[in-house]
Amino acid sequence: MAEDDLSEIRSAVRALCARYPGEYWRGLEPNTYPAAFVEELTRAGWLAALIPEDYGGAGLSLTAASVVLEEINRSGGNSGACHAQMYVMGTILRFGTQAQKERYLPPIARGELRLQAFAVTEPTAGSDTASITTTATKIDGGYRIRGQKLWTSRAEHSELMLLLARTTPLDEVQKRTDGLSTFVVDMRAAGGRIQIRPIATMMNHAATEVFFDDLEIPDDALLGEAGNGFRQILVGWNAERILIAAECIGDGRWFIDKAAAYARDRVVFGRPIGANQGVQFPIAKAYAAVEAADLMRYRAAHLYDAGEAIGAEANLAKYLASEAAWEAANACLDAHGGFGFAVEYDIERKFRETRLYTVAPISNNLVLAHLGQYVLGLPRSY
Secondary structure (H helix, E strand, O other): OOHHHHHHHHHHHHHHHOOOOHHHHHOOOOOOOOHHHHHHHHHOOHHHOOOOHHHOOOOOOHHHHHHHHHHHHHOOOOHHHOOHHHHOHHHHHHHOOHHHHHHHHHHHHHOOOOEEEEEOOOOOOOOOHHHOOOEEEEEOOEEEEEEEEEOOOOHHHOOEEEEEEEOOOHHHOOOOOOOEEEEEEEHHHOHHHEEEEEOOOOOOOOOEEEEEEEEEEEHHHEEOOOOEHHHHHHHHHHHHHHHHHHHHHHHHHHHHHHHHHHHHHOEEOOEEHHHOHHHHHHHHHHHHHHHHHHHHHHHHHHHHHOOOOOHHHHHHHHHHHHHHHHHHHHHHHHHHHHHHHOHHHOHHHHHHHHHHHHOOOOOHHHHHHHHHHHHOOOOOOO
């Protein structure tokens, strides 16, 4: 996509975000969902960015979609409230049947359905996805779901859920990642068979744990081929890592802009604090890290849009951007001193929000393990 087109997207998203300043986000603390913001973002079509135009979406590239989330965070907002509807689209678009796409994508694009719940992680499995114990047992006309998911953000604010469950027992498969399947679950039809419990957290992501009590879903809820679910969600994970990287780039630039402005204006001992290398250099170093991470974000996004294999690039983008954003957060907080802890400056809120991404959606240590083993050919560490 041409840079001019990206500039138009940036301007439009910034204009929307300007109607939701820091006071709005502070008023939602600690765990109130930003419903008004998400509704307006949906009406403007931004959450349908990756849905093809034939289904009523914007038909944008992942590169363009990443700019939307970057600008939300750079404007001081928190796109974690709604980003799942973008990154699960890769899996839906690549593996969904024509009937599934026709059923779900147009109402999602119109804002009539929300696909914000991505149910993969479990309490005992964590990052070891092959060890999940939620089962989907075949029954006449469908599947019966039993189990529990953890950190399924926005489940209370979603009508649809992308669910990963085991359809073949672990001891009956050749590879641990075999025998998993993905499903599009219509939560409106679940009745009391899905229980959702909110989890209070240090950042406002509407986190929940979800329990499935003999939930029966139809055959046509299965996405793609049974047993191929792990490979299917990898597509979504790669998109997720790139989009998270863009959010971190937005956070990093927000922190740097905030820190630089304060360091220029704040006068102590007769001169601006930005004249002191102890203040200036950390901000400049963080700026360099964010700009370098941004290049990897674009490289990974362009490769994704071209249909290339991007496991290494997507992980690199997420790693570099999350580390750069965290570096920028610390530089910003240090520059502001005590004022950085004052709620009205929004730094402490953004500080908490950006800290998440060195841990989720994948720990940066696991990213390093992936690079070591699959890129550098080093011995397996786990």
